[in-house]
Amino acid sequence: xxxxxxxxxxxxxxxxxxxxxxxxxxxxxxxxxxxxxxxxxxxxxxxxxxxxxxxxxxxxxxxxxxxxxxxxxxxxxxxxxxxxxxxxxxxxxxxxxxxxxxxxxxxxxxxxxxxxxxxxxxxxxxxxxxxxxxxxxxxxxxxxxxxxxxxxxxxxxxxxxxxxxxxxxxxxxxxxxxxxxxxxxxxxxxxxxxxxxxxxxxxxxxxxxxxxxxxx
Ligand SMILES: C[S@@+](CC[C@H](N)C(=O)[O-])C[C@H]1O[C@@H](n2cnc3c(N)ncnc32)[C@H](O)[C@@H]1O
Numbered sequence: 001x002x003x004x005x006x007x008x009x010x011x012x013x014x015x016x017x018x019x020x021x022x023x024x025x026x027x028x029x030x031x032x033x034x035x036x037x038x039x040x041x042x043x044x045x046x047x048x049x050x051x052x053x054x055x056x057x058x059x060x061x062x063x064x065x066x067x068x069x070x071x072x073x074x075x076x077x078x079x080x081x082x083x084x085x086x087x088x089x090x091x092x093x094x095x096x097x098x099x100x101x102x103x104x105x106x107x108x109x110x111x112x113x114x115x116x117x118x119x120x121x122x123x124x125x126x127x128x129x130x131x132x133x134x135x136x137x138x139x140x141x142x143x144x145x146x147x148x149x150x151x152x153x154x155x156x157x158x159x160x161x162x163x164x165x166x167x168x169x170x171x172x173x174x175x176x177x178x179x180x181x182x183x184x185x186x187x188x189x190x191x192x193x194x195x196x197x198x199x200x201x202x203x204x205x206x207x208x209x210x211x212x213x214x215x216x
Contacts, residue, residue, distance in 0.1 A: 010074045013081025018091040026104030033062040038109035043095045048076030049191050053182025055088045063088045066095040103141040111138050111148045115193035118154035130161045139171050142211045150207045153197045158205035177208040
């Protein structure tokens with residue numbers, strides 16, 4: 001039997017793909033999207049399933065995906081472009097540097113961090129996205145009352161995320177996790193990785209926290 005695997009042809013859509021080097025600092029989100037609207041940022045957006053479903057369900061909001069891997073980035077750009085979505089932008093860059101250097105204070109409505117790489121070896125924990133300094137930066141960039149949603153299949157990473165929040169308890173309060181539009185019955189977020197891990201019957205852990213105002 002001959003197996004013929006057809007390679008998906010991916011196109012660039014200039015209205016979706018953002019060139020990191022062309023961005024203003026701090027990033028002018030209204031200019032980027034061509035309007036003033038609540039902005040959601042997904043860290044490590046992968047193939048873009050969350051962005052696609054949520055942007056269709058919430059045309060009143062804008063969505064920015066940050067993805068490092070070129071292959072996934074290009075796949076997601078092609079997907080958003082094919083669907084003709086006007087409220088999604090994708091940027092190929094390192095999320096840690098992007099949040100720290102490019103996002104202005106109190107400009108983001110919500111951050112979505114779904115199945116970030118867990119870096120299970122202890123000597124690699126410093127590479128995890130959800131760590132003290134980055135979470136401080138998320139707090140800075142969030143509007144008052146804004147939220148961070150975090151989902152992982154990696155129980156130790158989930159526990160360490162809870163510890164990060166506990167260390168910054170004056171800045172965060174736990175809030176109910178809001179399941180995105182694309183989550184099917186029995187799913188928490190419905191991303192590619194959640195679907196892949198559910199097939200393997202892995203446990204999935206979710207955390208949502210809201211920004212408290214700074215203590216005076
Ligand atoms: C396990 S995948 C999860 C993808 C998607 N969120 C999902 O749930 O299906 C993690 C993604 O984060 C991306 N990523 C890892 N480190 C990153 C970084 N520092 N900046 C931007 N993206 C990153 C990876 O390339 C990968 O696409």
